[in-house]
Amino acid sequence: MFLPVASREGKRRSGGPKRSWESIQGDCLFSSDLSRRRFMKIEHLYLCAAMSLALAGSPAIAAAQSNAATADLNTAEAPRVTQTVDNRVVSSLQHTHLALVDGATPTQSVADTTPMNHMHLILQRSAQRQSALDALIAAQHDPSSPKFHQWVTPEQFGKAFGVADADVTATTNWLRSQGFTVNGVYPNKLQIDFSGSAGQVRQAFHTTLQRYKINNDSHIANATDISVPSALKSVVVGVAGLNDIHPQPQHVAPKIGQFSASTQKFMLKEATASASGANPQAVNFTNGARGLVPYDVNKMYGTDQLYAAGLTGHGITIALVEDNSMVPDDWTNFVSQFNLGGYGGTFTQFQPQATGFTNCIDPNSIYGQEDDFEALLDAEYSTAMAPGATIWLASCADENSTNFFGGVFTAATNLINGPNRPNIISASYGYGEGYTDAASKTAIDLMWAQADAEGISVFVSSGDSGSNPSFNGFFINSAGIDANAFGTSPNDTVVGGTDTADILDGTTKKYFSSSFNTVYGSALSYVPEIPWNQSCGNEVAAKSLGYASSLAFCKAYENFDPYGYYITSEAGSGGPSSVDYKPAWQRQVHNAEKDQSRDVPDVALFGGSYGGYTWVIVCSYYYPCTPGFTGPTALIGGTSLSSPMFAGIQALIDQGLAAKGLPASQGNAAPTLYALAAEEYGGAKGGVPASLAACSADNGTKGTGKCVFHNITRGSIATQCVQQLPYVVTPDCYFYGTLPQAIYGPIQVGLTSTNVSKYNATTEAYAARPGWSFASGLGSVNAYNLLSAWKAFVNVQ
Secondary structure, eight states: OOOOOOOHHHHHHOOSOOOOHHHHTTOOOOOHHHHHHHHHTHHHHHHHHHHHHHHHTOOOOOOSBOGGGTTTOOOOOOOSOOSOOOTTSEEEOTTOSOGGGGGSOOSEEOOTTOEEEEEEEEEOOOHHHHHHHHHHHHHHTOTTSTTTTOBOOHHHHHHHHSOOHHHHHHHHHHHHHTTOEEEEEOTTSSEEEEEEEHHHHHHHHSOOEEEEEETTEEEEEESSOOEEEGGGTTTEEEEETSSOOOOEEOOEEEEEEEEETTTTEEEEOOOOOOTTOOOOOSSOGGGOBEEEOHHHHHHHHTHHHHHHTTOSOTTOEEEEEESSOOOHHHHHHHHHHTTOGGGOOEEEEEOOOOTTSOOOOOHHHHHOOOOOHHHHHHHHHHHHHOTTSEEEEEEOOTTSTTOTTOHHHHHHHHHHTSSSOOSEEEEOEEOBGGGSOHHHHHHHHHHHHHHHHTTOEEEEEOOSBTTOTTOTTSOEESOOSOOBTTTOSTTSEEEEEEEESHHHHTOHHHHBOSSOOTTSOOBOSOOOEEEOBOSTTOHHHHHHTTOSSHHHHHHHHHHHOTTOTTOOOOBOOOEEEEEEEOOGGGGSSTTOOSSSEEEEOSEEEEOOOGGGOEEEEEOOSSSOOOGGGOSOEEEEESHHHHHHHHHHHHHHHHHHHHTTTSOSOOOOSHHHHHHHHHHHHOOSSSOOOTHHHHTBGGGTTSSOTTOSEEBOOSOBOOOEEEEBTTTBOOSSEEEEEEETTOTTSOEEEEEEBSOTTOOSTTTBTTBOOSSOBTTTBTOEEOHHHHHHHHHHHTTOO
């Protein structure tokens, strides 16, 4: 049995009152009617999609790319497919099905006639070529190397680091022999796009497709690991597209508020109190909520100082990869409302296509845009930070015929393998590694490594549910500690979420004006930050309310909430990868976790607030921004905000470096960020400099003025988790109480922990601390100081 997690459509349309455990149990939101309507238009959509990039009129971004990066590499190798491809002699590929279906009972078999369009056969490079790629990427980020910033093209990447042409040919020939249509081979020579039917999948890969009830949604997945001819085993990783568990948007359901001129706050349409009449949340909503605007986040993170120096992101392209489009006028409204039009930024929405074939469609972009809050949040707040940048919204729908792997991946990999590539990609989506099969995870990691080698900086949201990113909008159950599979590659930068500490600290007057300026801003400076955590596991909230610890707060909280109305796991996510190894650059900073895993997040920016007091304002179709906010206004948060904001900061860095004669593309930002953090926080060994304490976020404007990073040292992302024995067992959860009012028996309630026997500052999952932490990575940044330090790192003035 799997407990329910809010479905994607539920997240997008949510915003009503929180419901009790009983009212949620058994719900199942499923958009089959919408999907069927979209499928009826599929043929016409492909024709439209084939023209979309040309109609977008998007210019190519010219990075410093030549043959210099790969000219001296000896990556020539003999074909690895040396035996006859015999369908009677097969080998199983381990971990090519979702482990979580092993404990689930199928609800229905998938009919053999079911179309399976645009699956990806994922290929595996040789150990020699993997070693050569690792060495090249390290050199591309080393200012002392002659290959520093010598980025490659997709074609160069495929020639040097893909699978040999003969092996690609052998593999495509086999696919055709099984009746599949080979749509095309990507330039990276690591992905083959092919289509067929469920029956052909069953016969060729020796597995069946079944329907399962997972997290209360109906999903399709292959029941067992796949098998391929033994002759192909050395070059085939698996098939991405055999299950339909897609990356999920990482934002909190938007709230709708009406601005009050008397209080300078937004009155939200909030949930009614629980049956007991008690509301244990710390913030009293009767006085309204605060809506941050571009001016505020610019002031908080120092981007306003870069604007004054003429750096706005001009000449830099940020691509936002989405599974849905938005109404373009939303962006125009946002730019107008907050007076950003004078910076010259542009917005283009299109469907990126793979070279030689069409596999990306978005019905809403052709038949009328959906008011998609994920897409518009990304577009508006990347612009908020870099108002002069070129913004691409690249959307491919999940309902791309029967492409089960997801539109976000399709959009990203098509951009990375296309002729027109951005400087920066922001991906505000995710799901835990526990919900990702090996082939899909490999495909993600291959994609981000290629982006890095091409000079593209990739930013990924860490997630919105504490120590497991798969439970956004709900609470952790039936799963333990996990990390966002979309971001745990060592070739991207993961952005977590923070909260402003002024509300809980009672210091708002020090950091915010009591009235708005002409662009609706009120922030006066940097504002101290804590990890974003909306649960009773928030230590800062607990102490603000007079409790000795978060555990004591949660136990008291339970007395007010016997029905579980306020149980939540909503918080910025962080945790160790169970798949990817720790890169060398992540070991070099003070308090780096002493494990072998790629740990996330790397950095953090504002994502949300305890009690839902602080949000950012977005302009949407149904809730447009009006002068003076006279109409209803949408407010939103999540690490889907944090990632595009950091992408915007990177655009400012790129422009500043380009002005000094360096390439406008920097590749993965994380290696440089960790190198700079080691200078400020100290290394993994030896003493710590005085700047570690000086750069604490708690210092606010005092002492942090010269810091690159704001080190977040208070609070945690430990959140509530639940289990219901014997149906659901939840690991990594310290249980402190029971909800006796549940219909199907007692529900145990706990806090996420690395030790189920005790709960303290050492075992909670996870606490902030000096240096790096799972709660907020290296912390947030001062963009102005970051550029100065980055220029020094690459030896330019």
